Amino acid sequence: xRFLPLDKLIHGQDGYRKRFKIDSIDLxxxxxxxxxxxxxxxxxxxxxxxxxxxIEDDIFACPRHQFAFDLKTGEHQAGHCQSLPIFEVxxxxxxxxxxxxx
Ligand code: FES
Numbered sequence: 001x002r003f004l005p006l007d008k009l010i011h012g013q014d015g016y017r018k019r020f021k022i023d024s025i026d027l028x029x030x031x032x033x034x035x036x037x038x039x040x041x042x043x044x045x046x047x048x049x050x051x052x053x054x055i056e057d058d059i060f061a062c063p064r065h066q067f068a069f070d071l072k073t074g075e076h077q078a079g080h081c082q083s084l085p086i087f088e089v090x091x092x093x094x095x096x097x098x099x100x101x102x
Contacts, residue, residue: 040085
């Protein structure tokens with residue numbers, strides 16, 4: 001696994017949300033309730049952009065049809081949709097990023 005830096009930690013205020021497209025990776029980095037999470041930028045249901053979704057108690061709700069996904073596992077709560085990709089957040093100095101395969 002290698003670290004892919006995305007942004008400086010100082011930018012990560014609560015409510016921060018930013019989309020990153022790097023090669024084939026398309027993700028949202030978000031901070032809510034002091035927790036930084038990284039997940040796929042497109043809903044696995046009908047490809048809605050997830051820059052506007054809603055997070056509560058480690059659950060992300062898509063803004064289009066409100067499908068809810070677990071931000072730890074990516075699983076759809078009701079179990080009838082594909083999972084949302086979840087990325088492992090990591091830190092290096094003042095940088096926040098994700099771990100990706102080698
Ligand atoms: S497009 Fe996300 S729930 Fe339908």
